[in-house]
Amino acid sequence: MSLAQRRILLGVSGGIAAYKSCELVRRLREQGAEVRVVMTAGAEHFVGAATFQALSGQPVRTSLWDESAEAAMGHIELARWAERILIAPASADIIAKLAHGHAGDLLTTLCLASAAPLSVAPAMNQQMWAHPAVQANVALLRQRGVQLLGPAAGEQACGDVGSGRMLEPHELRDALAASFGSGALAGLSVVVSAGPTFEDIDPVRFIGNRSSGKMGFAVAQAATEAGARVTLVAGPVSLATPPGVARRIDVRSAAQMQAAVLDASAQAQIYIGAAAVGDYRPAEVAERKLKKQAGADLVLQLAENPDILGSLAARPAHPFLVGFAAETHDVARYAQDKLQRKGLDMIAANRVGDGLGFETADNALDVYWADGMLALARAGKAELARQLVACVAERYRAVRG
CATH class of the missing domain: 3.40.50.1950 (Flavin prenyltransferase-like)
Structure with a gap:
């Protein structure tokens, strides 16, 4: 630039x-x-x-x-x-x-x-x-x-x-x-979600996942570099806000992330859901620390968390929707199913494990849309994010003008 x-x-x-x-x-x-x-x-x-x-x-x-x-x-x-x-x-x-x-x-x-x-x-x-x-x-x-x-x-x-x-x-x-907005997303408002969500069991313990938020933060940075006005909805991570991001909203649970994303996306043209949102949460949160009882197992009843992408897709007017799918096997099949089932415009899929995905500096993505796909080879997350954002911008212009 x-x-x-x-x-x-x-x-x-x-x-x-x-x-x-x-x-x-x-x-x-x-x-x-x-x-x-x-x-x-x-x-x-x-x-x-x-x-x-x-x-x-x-x-x-x-x-x-x-x-x-x-x-x-x-x-x-x-x-x-x-x-x-x-x-x-x-x-x-x-x-x-x-x-x-x-x-x-x-x-x-x-x-x-x-x-x-x-x-x-x-x-x-x-x-x-x-x-x-x-x-x-x-x-x-x-x-x-x-x-x-x-x-x-x-x-x-x-x-x-x-x-x-x-x-x-x-x-x-x-x-x-x-x-100065001279990039491929110049003049557009983009919401990016990143990081994990934590669901409390009691005041001491929680259910979470291993997402570091680095990929989502890199996507927010890349969208900013492409000229977008970016709102970053971040789960509980220890990462500095990328330079140029217009607004950051910190959340903890899936419900909090859903509320923040729905509000921020009301005026946005693109939503990129890079967060690793937990699928389930404890049905009840104990007010006090649950004490260990010798010889007794602890059974947690879990309730399903809200579907953020699904909630957005259900709106009559919604932003261009880009989802993420982190899978351990059958990556292409699961990703394409999620793309169709949730009514997304694009989905970025990656294999978790073997040195890829969570808690790594590198990643690789296969990006799918209704009638095409693009394989992004293994690279540092910052460079990979730039390639992904360029692809998103191209598809957005093709679909939405």
């Missing part, structure tokens, strides 16, 4: 991750983007303005009170110039200011004065990121349509490990490129 001649305003706030923003400017320029950098006072303690000026080839703005720039209302001109605004790193402080409409410096003033879509790439200590005040501010921004890119999880400069790392420069570049 090209960023040629796209106008990107990069805001840099105070944080050790500011050094990564230098690499981000370089990568954006490599793709042909015009980049102008605005730094907060805190950012200047980590990286000098001269560095960003050399990398961007443009003067760096640091103050709302720059007399030479503001003689002609320069901040308004800059706000109008930008096609996208990205703040990276976005500290807890700048997130709070944006959430509450503060305009005490040049960067926050620009964000209020510009009609350009705003994205923020959080970067902070894992405990700060988890703080209820920060999460409330993030929720406010999401409600207003601000795109959250990250954060990622991992080792931090302070020595902690957890969520709060700024996404890597190439991930932020790709998210910006995808936001």
Whole structure:
């Protein structure tokens, strides 16, 4: 995806991750983007303005009170110039200011004065990121349509490990490129479900499956890269939200996933059901932990879980439906039966076991539709997801125009 001649305003706030923003400017320029950098006072303690000026080839703005720039209302001109605004790193402080409409410096003033879509790439200590005040501010921004890119999880400069790392420069570049909607799914709304579902037995135990969510998250990322506005409905997984995903909804049970998917799909053009939804749940959930009784077996009565794909297919107007089928044997037969029985537009089938499917870095898929199929050879899940999304886009255009 090209960023040629796209106008990107990069805001840099105070944080050790500011050094990564230098690499981000370089990568954006490599793709042909015009980049102008605005730094907060805190950012200047980590990286000098001269560095960003050399990398961007443009003067760096640091103050709302720059007399030479503001003689002609320069901040308004800059706000109008930008096609996208990205703040990276976005500290807890700048997130709070944006959430509450503060305009005490040049960067926050620009964000209020510009009609350009705003994205923020959080970067902070894992405990700060988890703080209820920060999460409330993030929720406010999401409600207003601000795109959250990250954060990622991992080792931090302070020595902690957890969520709060700024996404890597190439991930932020790709998210910006995808936001211009130049791909095969440009202008479309796509819902992707991913990961397992857990069904509680009691307050301690549950029934689940071995899905890691990696394939579904890769599909969400690929759909975003193809220009779609993606809503990701995620089961209980420990994965960072892919860059560029517009909205993430976390659920636990099959019933919760069904409710989230039905709601999110009401205005979507495509639904890709990559989640490994449990077929059954305990008929009753014990209020207290079930105690082991020596010499006695425990018998659980199971009830059938809702059929998410079936519920969508039953709607008079429903999105283009793409299902998944993970099987241990007779993969083609079971997948084609599911395709017809549930009234799907496409189904992606994979064999589980022998180093494929769950808990692996690689996968292979056979994709079926009413009058055709495509075999996708074994590859990393990210690359496989891109191939699958390209196939989905082609079939969608053929069927729905």
